[in-house]
Amino acid sequence: MNCNFDKLHDRRRTGSLKWDFNQKIFGREDILPLWVADMDFQAPQAVVEALVKRAQHGIYGYTDGMDQYYESVIAWMEERHGWQIQRDWIVYSPGIVPALNELVRAFAKPGDKILLQSPVYHPFFQAIKNHGCEVVNNQLGLRDGRYTINFDDLEKKFADGVKFMIFCSPHNPVGRVWEREELELLGKLCLTYDVLLISDEIHGDLIYDGYRHLPFGSLSLELAQHSIVCTAPSKTFNLAGLQTSNIIIPNEKYREIYKSSVNLTGIHLPNVFGATAMEAAYREGRAWLDQLMVYLQGNLDYLLLRVSQELPQIKVIKPEGTYLVWLDFRALGLDPKALQEFLVHKAGVGLNAGYGFGPGGEGFERINIGCPRSLLEEGLGRIIRAVKDL
Structure with a gap:
């Protein structure tokens, strides 16, 4: 089936943040x-049809992560990115920004140093400041039209007591898809200085020819145990308003810390339509x-x-x-x-x-x-x- 991406859709008067405000x-x-x-x-179309079918059922009670929900995430990560994950690693979140705030609250205390790499998605800054932590910036460098990581500066800041790092991969807004060598060097420094890496990979499916996105946790079993990967179908399939994300935490200790913190907010169950859309997108999109x-x-x-x-x-x-x-x-x-x-x-x-x-x-x-x-x-x-x- 050929998709007509040239077709104009009037989004006004739909409550669209982009068009109505x-x-x-x-x-x-x-x-x-x-x-x-x-x-x-x-x-x-498969997503639209799945949502219509679910809506026609007429009963929209509480839902939980069904087997098909988890299976679709697991299959997508393996088929699209070559990363074999386990069902127990997946923790539902209504969005990656809420998850980042929850992760800061769960793993840091006021005054802790948390590193990011500007220019970067602005909610990273806010997630750190919301909880009284200190923003440490390892600013990216621009050379010959391409941004790179200053690893010397990064290591100095890790050595100065950084608690953990919020990483953007692929990077928003500069569009970098990080190469294996860069990721491995970053991982080595995280292990050396015991820095937990939280990787926002929401754009990881949107990759141009000639590049490949590597989930940080896929690099090695050791790095999987020292990182948390945040994913969602929202950017990939234009589902942001359905607020369904998956936080992948292979380390059982970290996972229990995060889940305990989430429990304090009362967020336990996914949105029935978000779960339906995500499963359809990952299976048929x-x-x-x-x-x-x-x-x-x-x-x-x-x-x-x-x-x-x-x-x-x-x-x-x-x-x-x-x-x-x-x-x-x-x-x-x-x-x-x-x-x-x-x-x-x-x-x-x-x-x-x-x-x-x-x-x-x-x-x-x-x-x-x-x-x-x-x-x-x-x-x-x-x-x-x-x-x-x-």
């Missing part, structure tokens, strides 16, 4: 939103995902070509994974907040301001290319016209 978020109703990380594509990645590659190629031809002063950090693209606007000479104001009020587009991703994000913007190409064409056209009028 422009005035509240950007101060203008008439902007084109290309920001928050959900796509403007319908989920796989492979062909849809393969077609999606072809379409996203086309969108990326279009963006790269058009920016290089019509907006050469803007540099594109070419992503290796995710449908998010990191754009370098520093050559325009605008301060970070003025840049955001310019894009909203002169170009009429809503992107994610780079400074929101922490140090190293100033002067950058994040654009979401998970949309029909006509929307991307319109958004880029608005930016190009506004820059030319500067």
Whole structure:
């Protein structure tokens, strides 16, 4: 079955954070939103059909992780990523951001040092600060259009008492898909300095040709016991609103600590529709995902070509994974907040301001290319016209 990703779907008046809150978020109703990380594509037909069938049952009582639920996660991780996980390792969460907050609460105490790597997904900072912990930043370096880890700086900060690390893999917003050698060196340092690694791998299925996502826990049995991997179908199949994630914790001690902390919140059971959608997506969504990645590659190629031809002063950090693209606007000479104001009020587009991703994000913007190409064409056209009028 061929998927029509070019089809436009009107998402207004559906409670869409992306489309219905422009005035509240950007101060203008008439902007084109290309920001928050959900796509403007319908989920796989198998997911829609599974949800309709479940809805028609008419009874929506409490549910629990059914055998099929766990089996679908286990099969997906093995078939897509070559990682054999066990049912007992999987702990349900309504989202990875809630899980990160819970993990900080479970494994740290106020004042503990927790490391991240900016520019990075902004809820990482908040999860650390929410619980009175200290943010330690191992800022990524940009060289020849590609971000890398400063391992010398990382080791110094590990040696200075970092409790654990929140890792983004693939990295949001810079689009890196970390290579085995990088992951193994990171793992070696975690073991040497007894740093627990929490890996947010929500974008791990969205990988372009020529790259491969390696779940951190798949590198070795030793590293699996020293890490926690956070996964979800939400970015892959556009299911974010169904709030279903899986936290994979091979270490039994860590798992019990986390589950005990979760029990304090009263979150025990998954959403019946989230569980239904996830199972259908993982079992029957492979062909849809393969077609999606072809379409996203086309969108990326279009963006790269058009920016290089019509907006050469803007540099594109070419992503290796995710449908998010990191754009370098520093050559325009605008301060970070003025840049955001310019894009909203002169170009009429809503992107994610780079400074929101922490140090190293100033002067950058994040654009979401998970949309029909006509929307991307319109958004880029608005930016190009506004820059030319500067």
